[in-house]
Amino acid sequence: MSAVSPRVSSRLPVFPWDKLEPYKATAAAHPDGIVDLSIGTPVDPVPALIQRALTGAADSPGYPTVWGTAELRDALTGWVERRLGARGVAHTNVLPVVGSKELVAWLPTQLGLGAGDKVAFPRLAYPTYEVGARLCGAEPVPYTDPTELDPAGLRLLWLNSPSNPTGAVLPREELARVVAWARAHDVLVVSDECYLELGWEAEPVSVLHPDVCGGTYEGVVAVHSLSKRSNLAGYRAAFAAGDADVLGELLRIRKHGGMMTPAPVQAATVAALGDDTHVREQRQRYAARRTALRGALEAHGFRIDHSEASLYLWSTRDEPCWDTVAHLAALGILVAPGDFYGPAGERHVRVALTATDERVGAAVKRLG
Numbered sequence: 001m002s003a004v005s006p007r008v009s010s011r012l013p014v015f016p017w018d019k020l021e022p023y024k025a026t027a028a029a030h031p032d033g034i035v036d037l038s039i040g041t042p043v044d045p046v047p048a049l050i051q052r053a054l055t056g057a058a059d060s061p062g063y064p065t066v067w068g069t070a071e072l073r074d075a076l077t078g079w080v081e082r083r084l085g086a087r088g089v090a091h092t093n094v095l096p097v098v099g100s101k102e103l104v105a106w107l108p109t110q111l112g113l114g115a116g117d118k119v120a121f122p123r124l125a126y127p128t129y130e131v132g133a134r135l136c137g138a139e140p141v142p143y144t145d146p147t148e149l150d151p152a153g154l155r156l157l158w159l160n161s162p163s164n165p166t167g168a169v170l171p172r173e174e175l176a177r178v179v180a181w182a183r184a185h186d187v188l189v190v191s192d193e194c195y196l197e198l199g200w201e202a203e204p205v206s207v208l209h210p211d212v213c214g215g216t217y218e219g220v221v222a223v224h225s226l227s228k229r230s231n232l233a234g235y236r237a238a239f240a241a242g243d244a245d246v247l248g249e250l251l252r253i254r255k256h257g258g259m260m261t262p263a264p265v266q267a268a269t270v271a272a273l274g275d276d277t278h279v280r281e282q283r284q285r286y287a288a289r290r291t292a293l294r295g296a297l298e299a300h301g302f303r304i305d306h307s308e309a310s311l312y313l314w315s316t317r318d319e320p321c322w323d324t325v326a327h328l329a330a331l332g333i334l335v336a337p338g339d340f341y342g343p344a345g346e347r348h349v350r351v352a353l354t355a356t357d358e359r360v361g362a363a364v365k366r367l368g
Contacts, residue, residue: 011134016127016340023329030332035363037293038334040311040352042231044285047278050230053264053271060263066254068096072266079273080241083197084206084222092244093217095251096261096269099236100194100225104128107190109136110253111246113155120149121158123344124166126192129158142342146178151185162195162204162309165341165350169202169309175212183219188246194225194238197279200290201308208242217242228311228354229279230272237261237269286311289353289360296367297351305348313351314338324349331366 020038027034067073076094080086097103105128108119117138121129125142133140138156143149146157159178161170170178175191182189191207207213207220221242227233240247261269272278294304294313302315317324321337328335328349336352338345355363 008135011137012131013127013134020325020334020336023325024334026326026329027332027334030366032332032362032366035333035355035359035366037352037355037363038336038350040336040350040354042228042233042354043356044231044282046231046235047272047275049275049278050232050268050271054235054268055264057264057267062263064260064263064266066096066258066260067091067251068261068266069263071270072096072261075270075273076239076241080208080222084208084241085210086206086208086217086241087210087215089208089241090244092248094239094241095247095254096237096239096266097223098238098259098261100192100223100227100238101128102236102259103223103238103240104192105132105135107250108132108138108156110250111156111188113138116153117156118154119156119158120146120154122160122163124163124338124342125158125160126164127340129160129192147181151187154185154187157182157187157189159189159191159207161191161193162199162202163306164192164195164310165312165336165338165345165348166305166314167195167307167310167312169199169204172205172209172211175205175207176214179207179212179220186219188219188221188243190221190223190240192223194223195228195310196224197229198283198286198311199309200287204309217244219243221246226269226272229282231282232268232272235265235268237265237272239269285357286353289355289357292360292364293351293353296364300367311353313353314348315351316348318347321346321349333363333366 073091077089080089114137118141119133119138120141120143123142123144130140196204208222213220223240226237305314307313325337336350338348
């Protein structure tokens with residue numbers, strides 16, 4: 001008998017991207033090569049000022065701290081106030097993390113949730129919200145309107161605006177309504193805002209904005225990532241901001257677990273958050289790719305739903321999503337099937353904007 005039994009992994013769904021491998025092989029066989037618009041990994045260079053900050057801190061022989069340097073915390077609090085409109089943000093209101101996916105997956109466990117507890121997330125959502133609930137043995141609960149949930153046993157409520165995969169943006173009035181409901185029922189709200197700086201036809205608002213949280217961070221936490229805004233997916237640079245009691249508890253737990261952002265990445269994060277120019281330049285690249293891909297998809301017979309923000313076009317031909325995946329793979333274009341994000345996505349595909357200008361041009365040509 002094996003010393004290790006799959007007690008934890010057996011709670012989890014099949015890793016979804018493995019299902020896409022046959023279609024990836026089909027797309028890769030195209031004479032002009034694959035155009036991979038599936039996962040959404042950044043492809044543009046890391047801005048030079050961030051690379052300089054990373055290499056400048058390369059001589060870091062000692063252990064970093066889980067809470068990060070004072071300089072990093074200054075950068076986090078300053079950015080949260082300047083960019084999100086939050087007020088009175090102290091060091092106790094911020095916590096660096098080792099990439100946002102790590103936090104999403106392990107937050108329910110680190111908060112002490114387990115059997116008998118519920119974790120709620122949007123009906124169309126990033127799969128890791130459900131994974132995080134299952135890892136700790138809590139009950140995953142998808143919702144359409146969170147205020148229609150039974151609050152009994154509900155401990156954690158995930159929001160995601162702008163949405164992955166749909167690109168939908170929740171208006172500030174809706175965010176405020178949900179936060180008020182959650183506070184009334186003693187439910188922690190954690191808002192995944194990793195695409196907040198990528199609004200196209202709407203201006204995303206943070207749960208930390210005073211119009212949403214009423215100027216107090218009690219019961220609310222926002223999660224942010226530098227992966228997309230600064231092309232730092234390979235750096236695993238992210239952070240949480242909000243309720244000091246919640247983040248203080250996480251800090252104490254994460255110290256024991258050694259969950260430390262590497263010192264050079266901390267320095268790179270300081271540089272990235274202190275510069276807006278590279279963010280504007282990257283937005284312009286994505287905007288041009290978005291315009292080109294959207295036009296080509298619509299001319300090819302697709303309808304684009306939502307997609308007013310984020311790095312994806314939520315696209316449909318009003319057919320089962322895997323039929324669409326197969327159709328595009330035959331053209332050498334790989335996309336993500338909508339049912340990766342829940343049964344409600346079974347007739348859509350998610351088309352990422354994260355490909356080079358050359359590859360986007362190839363996709364546009366093939367769709368034409």
